Amino acid sequence: MNYHWDWGIFFKSTGIGQEIYLHWFITGLGWTVALSLSGWLIAMLLGTVLGVLRTLPQRSLSAIGTAYVNLFRNVPLLVQLFVWYFIVPDYLPEPIQTWFKQGLKPEISGFISVVACLGLFTAARVCEQVRTGIQALPRGQINAALALGLNPWKTYRHVLLPQAFRIIIPPLTSEFLNIFKNSSVASLIGLMDLLAQTKQTAEFTANLFEAFTLATLIYFTLNMSLMLMMRWLEKRVKVPGLISLGGK
C-alpha cells in the first residue's frame, strides 16, 4: 500500500495561532476525562439508588428501577445522545431554552447533554451491578441486621452496601472503563473530545493512520491506568473473610 507515513505530523503547526496538532490531542483528552468523570459521578449516585430500589420488597418501588433499566439499556447510546441534545432542549420552557441554546457556549451546552446522556445510560448498568451485588449476599445478612433492630436505611447503609460494593468492584471497573470509551459519542455533536480531535487531525493532515494510532495509544494507556487503579482500590478495601475474596 502506498501510504506516506509521517510521524512528525503531531509537531506540525495546525495553521491556527501557535498550535501544533499535539495540542489538539491534549485538549481532546481533557474533554474526554472531564466528560467521563462527570458522567460517572451521576451514574454511581443514580445507579446505587436504583439498584437499591430493585432489591426492595415493595413491588412498586422495584418496578421503577426495572422500568428505568429496561428503557436506558435497550436504546442505543447514540440515539439517547440525540434525544438529550436535539429534542429535550426544544421542550424546555422559553427563557431557559434560549439560554441553553444561545446563552451558553456551545461546548458547555454540548457538555451538559453528553454528561446527562452518559450518566443516565451508565446508571442503568451500575444499577444492575449494585442489585446483583446485594443479591449475592447471603440472606442471613439482611435478616441478622433487621433482627438487631436496624431500620432498612441503616441495614443498607452499614451492612448490605459496604459488602455489595466490595463484591462488584471488578464489574464496576469495566463499566468505569466503558464510560471513557462511550464518551467518544461526544464527537458526533461537535464536542471536541479525543476522538473528534483525532478525526480532525486525520482530515487536516491526511495522515489518518498516525492520528488514529496515537488516539489508540492514548485510550489504551488511559484505560490501563484506570484498571490498575481499580485493582489497587480493590486490594485496599478488601476485608479478610468476606465472600468477595473468593479462594484467597
Add this chain to the structure above:
Amino acid sequence: MKKSLLVSLAIASLFSTAQAAELTGTLKKIKESGTVVLGHRDSSIPFSYLADGSKPVGFSVDIANAIIDEVKKELGLPAIKVQYNLVTSQTRIPLVQNGTVDVECGSTTNNIERQQQVAFTNGFFKIGTRLLTKKTSGIKDFADLAGKNLVTTAGTTSERQIKKLNEEKKLGMNIISAKDHGESFLMLESGRAVAFMMDDVLLAGEMAKAKNPADWAIVGTPQSSEIYGCMVRKDDPAFKAVADRALVNFFKSGRVNASYTKWFQQPIPPKGLNMNFTMSEGLKALIAKPTDKSAEQM
C-alpha cells in the same frame, strides 16, 4: 491493397503488443479483471449520492463515467464492469491507497496535504466558502459574526479557515463543529447557530432541502476557493493521464454544460429539488483551462 492491409495488420499487432507490454498499475488491473472500482458518496448532493437503488448519480458520477469511457477506449475494451464502492470522508483516502477503489469521484477538495497521499485528476468543480443564514438574521458578512455562534461541518476546510479567522481577527465567535452537513443545518435551523459556513454549492443544496428555501440566504465574501478533483493512486501516471484526458474531452466537447444544467439548474432526483446554482466564473475558468493543481497552488 493487399500490401497496405498487411502493413496495417503488422502495425496493429505491433501496437497491441507494445500496449500490452506497457500496461502497468491500475490500467493493467482493469484490463485483467475487466472491472473498475468507483468510489462514490451517499449524500454529496448533487455530486455523488444515492437517489434510488444502489447506483450513485450526480455531477461527479457523470465525470466518473467519462473517465471510464476513456479507459475503455485506451484499453480497447468494448465494456468494463463498474463496481460501486461507497466511501465516506474518512475512508476515501485509505481505500484509494490500498487498492480497494480505483478512482474516487465525489466532492473531494484537492489540497497539498492530500497530494502527499493520493494523486488528483484535473479539477471538475470550484467552490468558495461562504455563509448560510436566515434572511432576518442581519448577518451580511463574516465581520457580523463577532461574539456569535457559528456552525460548520467537522473535518472540512471551512472549519480550519474559520478557526484561523476567529483567532487572527479576535472575533470571539463560538464555533460548533457538527458531524455532517445535515446536522450543521439542523443546528442552524434550531437556532443554536446564526450562520453555517461551508462550500457555497453545498449550502445551496442544504437550502434547497429546507422546508422553506425562501427564508434562507447565502451571504459573505468567499473566504477561499477550492477545487474538487477525482482521486487516483499516486505514482500511476499512465492511469492519471487517461483520467485527465477524459476530463479535458468532457470540457472541450461541451458535455460538461449539459451535465451542469442537469444537476445544478433543473429538478433532480429523488425529490425534484432544484439547486438553482449558476455556474461560477471560477468554474468557467477551470473548464477553459483544466488543471490538476489545488486552488492554493495556483
